[in-house]
Amino acid sequence: MTLSVGGVVSFAAGAVGSVVRLVRRLVNPSAARPAGRGSPASGWLAVTVLREPSEVDIAALPAPLAELGGRVEARTRPAPGGKGTELAARLRDRPPGGSPAARLTGRDPQADLRSALRQAKQVLEAGEVLAVDPAPHGKRPPTPGGLLLEAWTKVAPKAGVR
């Protein structure tokens, strides 16, 4: 494979452009705005963790979030209805460029934070980050469709609707 991962990803984004546009309309009614202005100004990403607020200590966050260090700020609040604690985090320095398409393909500035937040939730709830690789598989010929999917799979842990 001669393309870099980034190259494959942008190829992926191009080839699935119409799907992404469709999905964009589905997930974000305001997606008619130009790309780059899609991300919410506040920048908070959030997950709800089934733990008491006292058990989600932002001074001692699980490794995946802690590793981002001073780049992020975090906050918590109780979730209604016994659903646990809402854990939110955002980049202190928020560059522009989080269009819905970039978010769906994990290429936005918050991509690493999004996956760190999901992993932190896993650590708090299930005690560890679930690993899927290496999963047994057979021969994978480098077809365009296959490479596209592989690229999307690689970024899928970081990708999301917001």
Add this chain to the structure above:
Amino acid sequence: MKAVTWRGVNKIGVEDVPEPTILNDHDIILEVGLSTTCGSDLHLLGGYIPAMRAGDVLGHEFMGTVVEVGHGVTKHHVGDRVVVVSFIGCGQCWYCRQGLWSLCDNGNPNPGITEALWGQSIGGCFGYSHAMGGWAGSHAPYIRVPYADQGAFAIPDGVSDERALFASDAAPTGWTGAHQAGVEAADVVAVWGAGGVGQMAARAAMLMGAERVVVIDRYDNRLEQVRTHIGAETLDYEQVDVPGELREMTGGRGPDVCIEAVGMEAHSPGPQYLYDQVKQQLRLQTDRPTAVREAIYACRKGGTVFTLGVFAGLVDKFPLGAVMNKALTLRGAQQHGQRYVPQILEHMSRDELRTEHLATHVMSLDDGPKGYEMFKNKEDGCVRAVFRPGA
């Protein structure tokens, strides 16, 4: 080790793949005893769920023997005979705690794909594409099972492998449909599809006290299985007008609960079949919802329609007017197996649930391509092709 893999649209292979290893503390490694084809695999085979990569190991309905356990596993030991639920649930998130296991927040390491499609991601599933986590499937001698204390269940002595196998997917799917659709004593329940899933939904409805259960299909051998092994009534949709017949059976009301167990590749005898197929092939709709439409028309006012059949994206000509004006409840779900397997295994031990008749063709992994061919085309009365990796 040898495994049955997806090689492309309508292409199944048998090839060498590496053996799985324990990656998380809550994993076990299972030596697969039996692993079956499921109607859901046909959607992968046909390319309707476009997140399969050539070389992916297929199979998500299986049982076997524990050969290795991770440090965090407390319920299982080497040598235990267990059946494993197709969906991977952590048991600790809010959804798992609500019993909505297939919605687990933590079981799918690739949440970005289904979030893009549906707005939220659901749990992971063995052998069911990279959208559902990229987990290797069970058509192989060994499989890694994460969150094993939650997803693997000891098989009671006296329940055969062939019976227990279907406590992995077909039976819990049927239980999910009947229970979540709110089947109650004295209900009349209609089930579309007499495959493994439809048959199990019918049996679940009967055990939940339904007054009358009717299963609809066009294959004689499957309808015959429903009458002999499940004990429900049947209708052949090529012989009768299904909504009319159901109305007559229910004093003009229509069934209280309609369970659809057909899915996105539904067949129909009318001209709309051609319409749906062309639109699906042109990618103007991703799914053919024939049976759901019929279920909505047939259902009594204020009744419930439940889609157990798998749908991936968008459908066309959806009778929303009937849903709204008849005050229907429309629900669906992937199976919440971890919630239902204990009661299913009890029913199996008491002979109240028999499933071995579903395994019409048992074969070795080498016969993978032939097994899928037979299952897809329903050749020789095939209801499920089952692989025995040890054979």
